[in-house]
Amino acid sequence: MKRSLPVLVLLISLGTVLCLAQTDQPAIKDDFKPSALNQPGQEYPQVNSQGYARFRINAPQAQSVSVSLGLGGRGGTQLKKGDDGAWVGTTAGPLDEGFHYYHLSIDEGTFNDPGTLNFYGSVRWESGIEIPAHDREFYALKDVPHGRVQQILFPSKSTSTSRRAFVYTPPEYDKNPAKKYPVLYLQHGWGEDETAWSTQGHANLIMDNLIAAGKTKPFLIVITYGMTNDVKIGGMGSFNLQPFETVLVNELIPYVDANFRTLSDQPHRAMAGLSMGGMETKSITLKHLDVFSHICLLSGGTISADDVKNTPDFAKKVKLVFVSYGSRELGGGPGGPGGGRGGFGGDPKANAEALKQAGINSVFYVSPDTAHEFLSWRRSLHELAPLLFKD
Amino acid sequence: MKRSLPVLVLLISLGTVLCLAQTDQPAIKDDFKPSALNQPGQEYPQVNSQGYARFRINAPQAQSVSVSLGLGGRGGTQLKKGDDGAWVGTTAGPLDEGFHYYHLSIDEGTFNDPGTLNFYGSVRWESGIEIPAHDREFYALKDVPHGRVQQILFPSKSTSTSRRAFVYTPPEYDKNPAKKYPVLYLQHGWGEDETAWSTQGHANLIMDNLIAAGKTKPFLIVITYGMTNDVKIGGMGSFNLQPFETVLVNELIPYVDANFRTLSDQPHRAMAGLSMGGMETKSITLKHLDVFSHICLLSGGTISADDVKNTPDFAKKVKLVFVSYGSRELGGGPGGPGGGRGGFGGDPKANAEALKQAGINSVFYVSPDTAHEFLSWRRSLHELAPLLFKD
Numbered sequence: 001m002k003r004s005l006p007v008l009v010l011l012i013s014l015g016t017v018l019c020l021a022q023t024d025q026p027a028i029k030d031d032f033k034p035s036a037l038n039q040p041g042q043e044y045p046q047v048n049s050q051g052y053a054r055f056r057i058n059a060p061q062a063q064s065v066s067v068s069l070g071l072g073g074r075g076g077t078q079l080k081k082g083d084d085g086a087w088v089g090t091t092a093g094p095l096d097e098g099f100h101y102y103h104l105s106i107d108e109g110t111f112n113d114p115g116t117l118n119f120y121g122s123v124r125w126e127s128g129i130e131i132p133a134h135d136r137e138f139y140a141l142k143d144v145p146h147g148r149v150q151q152i153l154f155p156s157k158s159t160s161t162s163r164r165a166f167v168y169t170p171p172e173y174d175k176n177p178a179k180k181y182p183v184l185y186l187q188h189g190w191g192e193d194e195t196a197w198s199t200q201g202h203a204n205l206i207m208d209n210l211i212a213a214g215k216t217k218p219f220l221i222v223i224t225y226g227m228t229n230d231v232k233i234g235g236m237g238s239f240n241l242q243p244f245e246t247v248l249v250n251e252l253i254p255y256v257d258a259n260f261r262t263l264s265d266q267p268h269r270a271m272a273g274l275s276m277g278g279m280e281t282k283s284i285t286l287k288h289l290d291v292f293s294h295i296c297l298l299s300g301g302t303i304s305a306d307d308v309k310n311t312p313d314f315a316k317k318v319k320l321v322f323v324s325y326g327s328r329e330l331g332g333g334p335g336g337p338g339g340g341r342g343g344f345g346g347d348p349k350a351n352a353e354a355l356k357q358a359g360i361n362s363v364f365y366v367s368p369d370t371a372h373e374f375l376s377w378r379r380s381l382h383e384l385a386p387l388l389f390k391d
Numbered sequence: 392m393k394r395s396l397p398v399l400v401l402l403i404s405l406g407t408v409l410c411l412a413q414t415d416q417p418a419i420k421d422d423f424k425p426s427a428l429n430q431p432g433q434e435y436p437q438v439n440s441q442g443y444a445r446f447r448i449n450a451p452q453a454q455s456v457s458v459s460l461g462l463g464g465r466g467g468t469q470l471k472k473g474d475d476g477a478w479v480g481t482t483a484g485p486l487d488e489g490f491h492y493y494h495l496s497i498d499e500g501t502f503n504d505p506g507t508l509n510f511y512g513s514v515r516w517e518s519g520i521e522i523p524a525h526d527r528e529f530y531a532l533k534d535v536p537h538g539r540v541q542q543i544l545f546p547s548k549s550t551s552t553s554r555r556a557f558v559y560t561p562p563e564y565d566k567n568p569a570k571k572y573p574v575l576y577l578q579h580g581w582g583e584d585e586t587a588w589s590t591q592g593h594a595n596l597i598m599d600n601l602i603a604a605g606k607t608k609p610f611l612i613v614i615t616y617g618m619t620n621d622v623k624i625g626g627m628g629s630f631n632l633q634p635f636e637t638v639l640v641n642e643l644i645p646y647v648d649a650n651f652r653t654l655s656d657q658p659h660r661a662m663a664g665l666s667m668g669g670m671e672t673k674s675i676t677l678k679h680l681d682v683f684s685h686i687c688l689l690s691g692g693t694i695s696a697d698d699v700k701n702t703p704d705f706a707k708k709v710k711l712v713f714v715s716y717g718s719r720e721l722g723g724g725p726g727g728p729g730g731g732r733g734g735f736g737g738d739p740k741a742n743a744e745a746l747k748q749a750g751i752n753s754v755f756y757v758s759p760d761t762a763h764e765f766l767s768w769r770r771s772l773h774e775l776a777p778l779l780f781k782d
Contacts, residue, residue: 039515040515057500058499058500059498059499059500060498060499061455061498062498063452063453104502106450106497106498106502107451107452107498108476109451110505111495111503112502112503114500114502114503114515123431124430124431124505141544141552141553143553146544146545146553148541148542150540150541150542151542151589152539153532154537155534162533174650204542
């Protein structure tokens with residue numbers, strides 16, 4: 001596990017590079033509107049219908065202001081000071097649809113854009129911007145019954161504290177006091193935390209909309225922090241999975257089963273994770289096939305025929321292997337043909353095929369025109385949910 | 392109502408002025424530690440055992456960096472650039488115990504401190520710092536059973552959207568599927584939102600600890616956004632209470648009663664609010680004494696004998712009037728003797744006494760050595776909770 005982690009960090013960096021759609025640059029349309037993630041009343045940053053982003057930062061005495069988002073990633077977008085003392089600039093090209101983290105560089109210091117809400121990524125609270133996706137309806141806030149996102153504080157002896165998790169309960173949960181539900185344990189990526197999936201991930205809205213449309217069974221989603229031992233890290237070289245595995249398997253799962261109405265057997269328990277969370281998912285599920293029956297890796301590795309071979313009773317115990325990537329992670333982006341670069345040890349599509357040939361319920365999904373970013377993972381959850389807990 | 396609102400905005404400003412304890416300035420002890428509200432792994436800002444705060448901001452090419460917190464409020468603390476390019480400075484005096492919002496001024500622009508978590512106040516996400524209070528145990532995260540903070544999205548026809556609220560349910564709530572609970576509706580102040588009470592307010596931990604100690608009845612707390620029509624405001628002159636009153640009374644309360652196990656009659660429903668939320672509480676409860684039986688104003692007005700006289704059946708319907716202030720709001724601070732300045736139309740202590748004389752259950756609480764800030768309100772909730780819903 002340890003050896004492959006630096007590759008992942010590299011890929012996270014590449015995500016930034018790859019977040020620009022490759023198009024001949026058209027004239028920039030003058031239909032900019034405030035990003036949906038702006039703080040109340042804030043006019044900037046703005047996004048136009050082509051996906052260009054425009055920033056405006058007030059700092060009259062600054063020497064230089066730039067934004068980490070932009071063509072090529074490195075250096076991002078340099079802003080220029082206008083007559084009114086505000087620094088303004090537009091990305092050199094359209095950004096990919098969906099959610100992007102970013103930050104400002106002001107006089108060589110790193111700060112957030114005071115115009116936007118903040119989202120935890122890169123081991124810090126970052127600015128966020130949303131380029132409206134053509135398929136955004138599936139995670140939109142709609143007039144349908146809404147489930148709840150419940151913050152729980154569960155006791156953790158192994159870390160000598162109460163730890164936070166969020167539990168999504170479907171809209172019907174409190175209406176059916178006798179019914180029990182399957183559970184998906186869902187992990188964030190490197191540098192993110194347990195807030196990611198229900199804020200930038202919209203996991204709750206994705207589920208509300210799927211359930212309202214009758215497209216998925218209702219189930220619980222449990223989200224907690226997966227970098228248990230390692231909040232100060234600058235990289236992943238020193239990352240140790242064991243503390244998180246203990247918290248998840250020995251502490252959180254028993255707590256959830258004791259405090260929510262769950263179907264607490266292996267067939268009704270799934271684990272999924274994005275990026276580093278996918279690696280955690282693979283490592284933990286393969287060690288605990290008595291606990292989990294569904295293995296779901298979102299931009300975070302694959303399950304190979306060798307993995308199956310090396311894991312006793314894999315075919316008997318595993319009900320689903322789901323692997324997904326953003327298309328730009330797989331070699332279609334400006335980084336050149338990736339040849340399975342996103343696969344962390346193998347071509348994910350070929351691996352998924354091999355599992356299918358071996359009679360395993362294996363699903364491979366590619367999110368169109370997205371990179372190592374949250375629109376890939378929102379779409380992946382949307383594809384994944386209807387496949388879970390089929391009897 | 393409208394006429395008294397500018398007074399409140401003034402008082403919020405004075406809160407900043409008053410947040411420095413008045414002491415002969417002792418030597419500054421060199422025992423600075425990272426603030427409890429820093430982002431993971433961040434060393435600055437730091438706080439020492441006397442309550443001084445020290446800031447460190449990396450911005451090598453900046454012309455000037457200051458912090459809004461500090462002696463006198465105006466201008467705050469000017470930082471000085473060190474040889475390593477980082478700007479460093481310490482407040483000129485100790486800050487009051489508890490939570491303080493602040494922000495940076497960098498080259499005449501307003502930004503957050505990248506070292507800290509952010510908290511919604513002043514109609515924006517601000518930096519926050521915590522000066523450990525001598526009585527902080529009552530809101531500490533302890534090894535006791537924890538309730539949940541449940542995010543709900545409730546339908547609001549009057550505002551044509553689903554609106555967010557947080558519902559605190561006590562630890563026993565899911566263990567007693569037949570039991571019903573009273574409800575406290577709890578409002579934030581001007582420029583804050585529905586996140587305030589369960590983050591900087593620690594309302595859930597205050598309740599968990601009180602319940603574990605057997606000091607309060609378990610009840611639900613419902614927290615939603617109270618500036619319904621007015622997210623862009625710079626002041627409160629244009630504030631209109633009616634949209635929020637409609638959301639709360641006609642939409643949120645029926646939703647909560649339909650979706651949680653509540654005691655849904657007037658004797659088991661309380662309303663409390665801080666600052667502007669106190670004014671909302673007063674205005675809404677006096678109009679709806681068929682809905683609420685407990686009126687609780689935290690640094691947000693008083694109930695006078697005239698209010699009682701002008702409200703039909705007040706004495707018969709109201710089970711508790713609770714009014715509280717921070718001591719520095721009442722004239723004990725550097726602003727000089729206030730003569731009931733915090734009272735918004737009367738000396739709050741005298742008003743509370745007059746109500747008691749009239750046979751009304753009236754409680755007046757003063758938080759020692761705090762101003763118009765969250766430690767006053769944490770303490771007020773801690774005093775208030777045991778007084779609610781006594782049969």
